[in-house]
Amino acid sequence: MDKGWGLTLETSSSNSDRAGFFKNKPVFGFNLSPKYNAGEMFSSSDEKRSIVNEVDFFSDKKPIVKKENSQGDNSIRTDDQFVVNTGLQLVTANAGSDQSTVDDGVSSEVLEDKRAKIQQLAQLQVELERMNSENQRLKGMLTQVNSSYSALQMHLVTLMQQQQQQQLNSKTENTHPHEVVGAKSDEEKKKENNGTIVPRQFMELGPSGSKVDPMDEPSHSHSSSEERTLSGSPRNNMELVSRDKAINREESPESESWVPNKAPKLMNSPSKPVEQSTEATMRKARVSVRARSEAPMISDGCQWRKYGQKMAKGNPCPRAYYRCTMAVGCPVRKQVQRCADDRTILITTYEGAHNHPLPPAAMAMASTTSAAANMLLSGSMPSADGLMNTNFLARAMLPCSSNMATISASAPFPTVTLDLTAQNPNGALSNYHQRINQANPHFQFPLPAGLNHPNFAASMSAPQMPHILGQPLYNQSKFSGLQISQDNIHHHPSISHDTLSAATAAITADPNFTAALAAAISSIIGGSHPNNGNSPMSGPSSNNNNTSSFPGN
DNA sequence: CGCTTTTGACCAGCGC
């Protein structure tokens, strides 16, 4: 904020009124210069008002101001040398000149023009400052609400899983009190699975479920109360997996925490109870992001290490496999592949949940993909009739952008696909920007015109990132004055999840913009993301691995 | 020297 600007702007709507008051109602023929301290002037201090009122500028003995602030102080000097120290720097309004009311030989027209320009500049500065404050507030609010939503989603999934687990336990005890795992006939299995297959495919997305054919393993086969109640924190699950891995394969520490897709088979052995946890579930929920990018990999803020590359069937471009290296044992994986039909489209598929705090630059993508995965998983709860409509899920998740989010429930991995490729010539950002604003007129998401260009991604490099919002990264104090709180969220019921999803999708539409905006936003909220350690997904790193050879390039 | 990438081999699941 301009240090010379005395106006203390708040973010409430009353500011504009207050500013307007200044603009339209100059006090005693004085306009306020930018250095005017509104707080002082309108502090309803009777004392100060009385001081001003003691000077009758319109009386017959009109005191003439010789030079306004010619000494650089805040005093008003009259003919009789009576000095009124207003503490302000004032600009005369109608007195003919902002320099003097005395005809000193300068053309009054020039002076008037000059005064008008100064006044206009002051008004513009007020307006600019107000808009900046509002902009910062909204951005912070968006991130805050989004993160809160993700955290709530995660919590909801956990609660729903626990609830279903209890139901399953009670059901198992009532219907098959003495049943032994695997002791059923095929017919019995089919009967039991009839109508619950789809939900189970979603509920058992974790390591134990991914490779398990639901037709072969009824839900109760490894869902005894003892086993299920063991499902505590994701960390517990991680530790268990690590033990299993260590037992079955003596590997380097780096990979010991990773849960390979073949691990479920090991874990499904009768001697090894299976834990169900949110992380395990999230591990198998995939979020695929389609975005146009010439870069070998989208920048999502995380560090990745390539560990494999394969030619996939039906695609001439190889598929690259990356694992998150921001923390030892982070289970997050991602696959990067060019679209076979349109090689300008980069398909990045995220899988797993980070077990470590994410850098600010990774928060936006993490929040978006986390929200998508959470919504997918929360929708996995069996309905009353045991059926699930994936279209409903897609609509529920991103109803304002039905053609950019699809959900595939095909085994073994339920996948949310966020199609961020542009549907119109104006590019993806403008497309989603439009949708956001349509979705909620009370939550406009204005984007600078330059951001609407499809080549914005290519034109923006990492060093530019800190300047996106005109703020240095990791500077929390700069925004300490912003009122970003849950109260703000509660006061904006119009901000729906639809809007947030669309907004975050728009954020992720551009690979580099994602990280940049995320970093900037995170700097606003101070990196105290409630979902810091559990957001599933993230993206390329500070080093971004962009130097690596990309599959298909 | 340590880290990352490359690349062939290996393994498991699935369909026929």
Added chain:
DNA sequence: GCGCTGGTCAAAAGCG
């Protein structure tokens, strides 16, 4: 049972 495919491993090579 066999072959195909996806996913991962790990030794070798590359790089700063």
